[in-house]
Amino acid sequence: MGSDTEKSARSAATRDRILVAAERLFAEHGLFAVSNRQVSEAAGQGNNAAVGYHFGTKTDLVRAIVAKHAVQIEELRAAALREIDGSTEIRDWVTCLVRPSTQHLAALGTPSWYARFNAQVLTDPTLRVLVYTEASGASPSLSRLLSGLGSTVDDLPEDIRRARADMGRSLMVHMCAERELRLSGEGDAETTGWTDFGTDLIDAIVGIWTAPVTR
Amino acid sequence: MGSDTEKSARSAATRDRILVAAERLFAEHGLFAVSNRQVSEAAGQGNNAAVGYHFGTKTDLVRAIVAKHAVQIEELRAAALREIDGSTEIRDWVTCLVRPSTQHLAALGTPSWYARFNAQVLTDPTLRVLVYTEASGASPSLSRLLSGLGSTVDDLPEDIRRARADMGRSLMVHMCAERELRLSGEGDAETTGWTDFGTDLIDAIVGIWTAPVTR
Numbered sequence A, B: 001m002g003s004d005t006e007k008s009a010r011s012a013a014t015r016d017r018i019l020v021a022a023e024r025l026f027a028e029h030g031l032f033a034v035s036n037r038q039v040s041e042a043a044g045q046g047n048n049a050a051v052g053y054h055f056g057t058k059t060d061l062v063r064a065i066v067a068k069h070a071v072q073i074e075e076l077r078a079a080a081l082r083e084i085d086g087s088t089e090i091r092d093w094v095t096c097l098v099r100p101s102t103q104h105l106a107a108l109g110t111p112s113w114y115a116r117f118n119a120q121v122l123t124d125p126t127l128r129v130l131v132y133t134e135a136s137g138a139s140p141s142l143s144r145l146l147s148g149l150g151s152t153v154d155d156l157p158e159d160i161r162r163a164r165a166d167m168g169r170s171l172m173v174h175m176c177a178e179r180e181l182r183l184s185g186e187g188d189a190e191t192t193g194w195t196d197f198g199t200d201l202i203d204a205i206v207g208i209w210t211a212p213v214t215r
Helices: A004-029 A036-042 A050-054 A058-084 A090-108 A114-123 A125-138 A140-151 A158-186 A194-210 B004-029 B036-042 B050-054 B058-084 B090-108 B114-123 B125-138 B140-151 B158-186 B194-210
Strands: none
Touching: A004 A036, A004 A050, A004 A058, A004 A114, A004 B125, A036 A050, A036 A058, A058 A090, A058 A114, A058 A125, A058 A140, A090 A114, A090 A140, A090 A158, A090 A194, A114 A125, A114 A158, A114 B114, A125 B004, A140 A158, A158 A194, A158 B158, A158 B194, A194 B158, A194 B194, B004 B036, B004 B050, B004 B058, B004 B114, B036 B050, B036 B058, B058 B090, B058 B114, B058 B125, B058 B140, B090 B114, B090 B140, B090 B158, B090 B194, B114 B125, B114 B158, B140 B158, B158 B194
16 A cells, blocks of 8 residues: 555556547537646546646647557557558559548547547647647658659659648548547437448549649 | 717727737637637737627627628629529539638638637537528528539439538538648748648549549
8 A cells, every 4th residue: 555556557547538638628619628637537537737737728738638548559550561561553542541540539439538639639730730840740651641642743843742641641630520429429320430431432542643643 | 089989989899809819829729729808909908808898708708700701702602603693513513612711711811710710619519500501591692502502412322412512511621620720830931821722722622523423
């Protein structure tokens, strides 16, 4: 009782409860509406300053949630990339972009909150810098993916290629968030699950990449 | 001096300064990082409670910024719709979706802040409800546009049509925000302007609508 090991295990469990509570509150009410005090309460912490003690600021808390998911998505993406190594089909590369995220979301079960949380972070001008920096630093598979995808469309002008890469990523992030909201039961009941949703999203992103350039 | 008319004109000018300052701060730092007090200061108000006095809560302030732009975009969209009345070409309808927004942004001059502000509002789960409600109530042209667009693709299954409509709108909102950020000088200098950007976006959204359905 009260050994350092036990204290450390209790602390890890508390941290995890805080991460889960924060992700849910941010997803449902918004980064802007939720205070560290509310997160501490929702995580069942008697001490309202628990977030500050275990993580620091709200930004530090956001960073910790992002990091937790990044590890898991990175593994799925690295595996997907190994499967299509050397492909010249744009659809294969778009599949590699989409499936690791939808697989990760499916594995989280219903309801999940990560997609809605992530879309907010990537839309916030202050937080996105932090997340993009961490993500590109921590994700060798994403860099490989983007360069592999680019090599299948090297007839497109550079600025169109950049614009379409941005479109594909934006669409994935925000459509996953909207689908998650519907799947969580706040929308209609007959919502397409993650696998069919992923197929529709791949169709659409391939559509963006293969659309004629008119200007 | 000090007549009711003059007081009312001063109050309108103050309100406008607050709206402009708030939009800029929200766009640059995020809805979550900016306080009403900071907005009051940036609007040059000696009284730090000026936002509260003139608007109410932060949510009321957000609502007022949205309403200001909605009037102007509505006019542009109604005019664009009159031009293509009865068209069966999907590209005409997508053009009607995109051009009023890019024209409005172009008219705001550089730098503008509305696109980044708007993307944040539409990604925040609490604020988006408020904005969507106001937007659909106040925008007869948007309803007409969406039903006209839908009628050109009535061979698509209903759920695919709904998914693609959501994708087109999401892409427009978030790509406009990213383009605005680049145009504002925080990115590279050789960024495509609103007209060419609009054409690229129309190409991509037509690409989404016309992509083969594989499931």
